[in-house]
Amino acid sequence: MFTSRRLLVVATVVALLSGCANQNPYDASSQGQASNESGGMSKTAKYGGLGALAGALAGAAIDHNNRGKGALIGAVVGGAGAAGYGYYADQQEKKLRESMANTGVEVQRQGDQIKLIMPGNITFATNSDAISSSFYTPLNNLANSLKQFNQNAIEIVGYTDSTGSRQLNMDLSQRRAQSVANYLTSQGVSSANLSVRGAGPDNPIASNADVNGRAQNRRVEVNLRAIPGQQYGQPGAQAPQQNNQFQGNPYSQYQ
Known part of the structure; x- marks a missing residue:
């Protein structure tokens, strides 16, 4: 029971950190430029958080001998991958809206x-x-x-x-x-x-x-x-x- 609780805490904390504090992988000088959703969370943060949580659970399932370590590794890998596409799509959407303005x-x-x-x-x-x-x-x-x-x-x-x-x-x-x-x-x-x-x-x-x-x-x-x-x-x-x-x-x- 204790192990399960600790696993959940590790997975959740790393997921939140990965989602909410993710750095821009494309432009080190840009801070928080991804478009915001109604709740104030950028798509980058949302994808990063969800990806990290999914990665944490998968990592824990794979590493039966050390679930805490597996969750941590899975969260970092999953969060980075998901947030990477989230940010990519944010920037692409922004540029497309600019280029398609007044074109119909x-x-x-x-x-x-x-x-x-x-x-x-x-x-x-x-x-x-x-x-x-x-x-x-x-x-x-x-x-x-x-x-x-x-x-x-x-x-x-x-x-x-x-x-x-x-x-x-x-x-x-x-x-x-x-x-x-x-x-x-x-x-x-x-x-x-x-x-x-x-x-x-x-x-x-x-x-x-x-x-x-x-x-x-x-x-x-x-x-x-x-x-x-x-x-x-x-x-x-x-x-x-x-x-x-x-x-x-x-x-x-x-x-």
């Missing part, structure tokens, strides 16, 4: 995921997968961000409204997502961790019963997540490269 693109933060919602009025003409002229500026800004913060899993999802057949909409949404992927890679974004899919009329964000609602549903979403097993270091560090299936740069005139 909405930036959302959903836990450990950053979502960019690109509405139909700036992306593609009706029944077309050709990128509209108004779409190049936000796409260029996004490409620049993804080259600086190049340690994400990038999912590009195309959506349509409910007008027309489901098959037509599924095909169109897939082509639109692929057009965005082609353009981003043509601007130097690695395709190593990039995926595309068309969702057609699924998951509408507004009613398809009126013009405004259908316009909102005709959108492209870009989802940015952590790469499983990735060690998060300085933004801009080189990510592992793979053969790029998108060759050439047919869009260079828009840079």
Whole structure:
């Protein structure tokens, strides 16, 4: 019983220290710059604390002979890894909000995921997968961000409204997502961790019963997540490269 209590105390204390006193792993001169949530705790601190606690419990379970030592090691390792991505995402979110201001693109933060919602009025003409002229500026800004913060899993999802057949909409949404992927890679974004899919009329964000609602549903979403097993270091560090299936740069005139 005493051992269990001491284990819990060790795990909790180290988790709190790791979460609340975590240093910025990218910029030693920056203090507490991560965005705050409603409770006053930054995402960095939250991820660090939760990661440390999870690491402490895992470490204790692995080291049966010395649970206190195992908890301590697990907490430090788990806290550093989780807070590393938390801070990374905080900084990426901040830069994306700056670059997407006044472009019509909405930036959302959903836990450990950053979502960019690109509405139909700036992306593609009706029944077309050709990128509209108004779409190049936000796409260029996004490409620049993804080259600086190049340690994400990038999912590009195309959506349509409910007008027309489901098959037509599924095909169109897939082509639109692929057009965005082609353009981003043509601007130097690695395709190593990039995926595309068309969702057609699924998951509408507004009613398809009126013009405004259908316009909102005709959108492209870009989802940015952590790469499983990735060690998060300085933004801009080189990510592992793979053969790029998108060759050439047919869009260079828009840079």
